[in-house]
Amino acid sequence: MKSKIGLIFFYLFTSLSLYAPSAHDALHLLEGKKNLIHVAIIGAGPAGLSAAIPPTRSGYHTVIFEGLKPGGELMNAMVVENWPGVKKDSGAHTMNALEKQVKQFGAHFAPQEVRSVDFSQWPFVLTLSDGTSINALTVIAATGASQKKLGFEGEDTYFGKGIFTCGICDSSFAREKDIIIIGGNDIAIQRALQLASLARNITFIVPGPRMTAQKSMLRKLKGMKNIHYLYNKKIIGVKGEETKISHAEIFDCKTQKYSIIKTDSIFLSTGLTPNSELFKEHLPLDQHKCIKLREGRSQKTPIDGIMAAGCVSDPVYRQVAVVIGDGTKAGMDALTFLSLWGLDGVSQKAIHKDLYIPPASTSIQHIQTVSELNNATKRTQLPLLVEFYSPLCPSCRKMEAPLLALREKYKNLVKILKVKVDQDQQTTLIDKQNITIIPAFVLFNKGKEIKRLEGEATQETLSSFIDTAAKGRSKKRTTPLKNS
Template sequence: MYKTVIVGTGPAGLTAAIYLARANMEPLVIEGPEPGGQLTLTTDVENFPGFPDGIMGPELMENMRKQAERFGAKIHKGWVTDVDLSNRPFKLKVDNLGEIESQAVVISTGASAKMLGIPGESENMGRGVSTCATCDGFFFRGKKIVVIGGGDSAMEEATFLTKFASEVTIVHRRNEMRASKIMQERAQQNDKIKWKLNYSPVEVVAENNKVSGIKIKNNETGEEELFETDGIFVAIGHKPNTDFLKGHLDMDEKGYLNVKAGTTETNVEGVFACGDVQDFTYRQAITAAGSGCMAAMDTERFLEGTAFVDWSISK
């Protein structure tokens, strides 16, 4: 029996672990297949407060992990395959741990950026391929950039990137975009934004460990061409990692967990959600960490306000 279990080890989960461990809540943190979350795919992080010279994404997450462990958080590598949140204590099935029970649960499983799945994409993540304009746009001052996508996210990313880039080209596989009319008009009115419609990305090309171009195919003629670019921003959406929670917690049509306004409380008392798993707007390391702090404080107050028969911890 655990007082609290945290599922996920991104900025939100590890911040929650730091706060709960310092509050003597002895959290067990379940670390999934992507330890550290999306930040581990980012090379330089320059917008996280406290690091004037920047810090590598993996290093930042490793520091958070060590800090959580220093205060007594236990981190276990595993995968939560099923949950029973109908009664307390809550039950979670972990693939290599079996069934565990907890008086409270913090969900911080994040959201994964949807990828193109083309050659050269994953190999060049952080070397010119990015899924976050706010995180990485600064590194492309005066450069030519490609944004792939046709939704609101792609229009927003492209517009934002014009603050830094000399030219931004939107590549979309159809002639028509699914973005809202106002977002399309905003992009079309920006002189720095160019268009490659009805083109599909085929391969990311790199030289000397840096992106140098992208192969794209004309969907009408089938002809391929190499489009030179310094950076490729994939903006085809995110998928919250909540499949294992369907039918157990309230979520929106995209799978993001619903929380009570101003809190991290889900519809199940004693279950809290923080980070990108419930935030489809900001998706920043600092906002995730902030919501992790909120989740920890909400959890602590919940546990302290409830009398339990047995507070013993067996491990």
């Protein structure tokens, strides 16, 4: 039923666009609407960020919803050599520079995830993870693609407890361990580069007779003594104890024989599946589950005003230079749509007061020195939760949305502060607190550390970390902290 309405709407819309509606029509449809965004971009990877450049440069209110992976997948690249004009850099540096540029043009970054979309009406409606409802004049879908699962026995049971997809975030599970990387592509090599100095042994398990990575990538592993290759092999199952794996069962596709290999951790690198679930009821998907674009060279989807860019719409050219090209085109397509509706100049001003301004993660107070920490401690009776982070650390970036949500939850109960660790003047504070892993969350009460949590955490983990620490502080308290 819903899709029929969508279809009727689409035809109506297309025919409307043929008659080039006026700014007056658009303003009429926007009357009484709140939380307006000219260009809403879902996804903060290279596609999403580059899509923001054309509309922000033209003065349109552009908001990028970051979701669970701010900076996108490139944040996990140890080395990027194919970013035009740059000989070599890390993925995190590359994305950081792009983010700075986009912010300079005036793009807003929103840490929330988009949980649902409704493209059957205009303005388009997006519902965010914090429940906010957004009215978007145009939408760019740039949600990327995620690591494919393989479906072998034990994969779901041990996912996150021995089976991983991110070399940087989960590197602690490789330290002094015998690990397996499944797959032989460029990303598998990047994973090995991230883990080779930590792991005891890395074994690639590849279904075909050779690695499929580019020669330039393969050369990077030359001479590394702890790297091994098993060709024509598939994992058919993983066994272990409750929370950790001990061995994998292997099938040899050539000899048709089974064997067992001891391992502590497995890193998947077996291809990607587009993050298109959010759109599947509203936009047509192709056989790869990528969002289908209209024929031609644009990034337009069949619905006017909705564009898609990057890995969510491209099953083939999944390299960052292509992705940023897609993003730029999508941003330009958004401009075309907005000018068709006459939404520039006077009419832009008319909706100015109802624009959606996201809660900025930078609004959490930063401290830099030991004396600032001491002062903050003296100034409040509340416990202090201090996050030590770096904008170059993908795991830290993932903590932005949970921290903002916790700030709301524990308003008047816990004060949250941040310390950026990659600036020289903070060394004393970091040394004093003995911070060796980031992100690190240290809870202080009356100036004394009462508990710490190291590494990436979910909002729930952080919340129960605060609650248990608070319980320990006050023996009488038996329930989690609550705001009155």
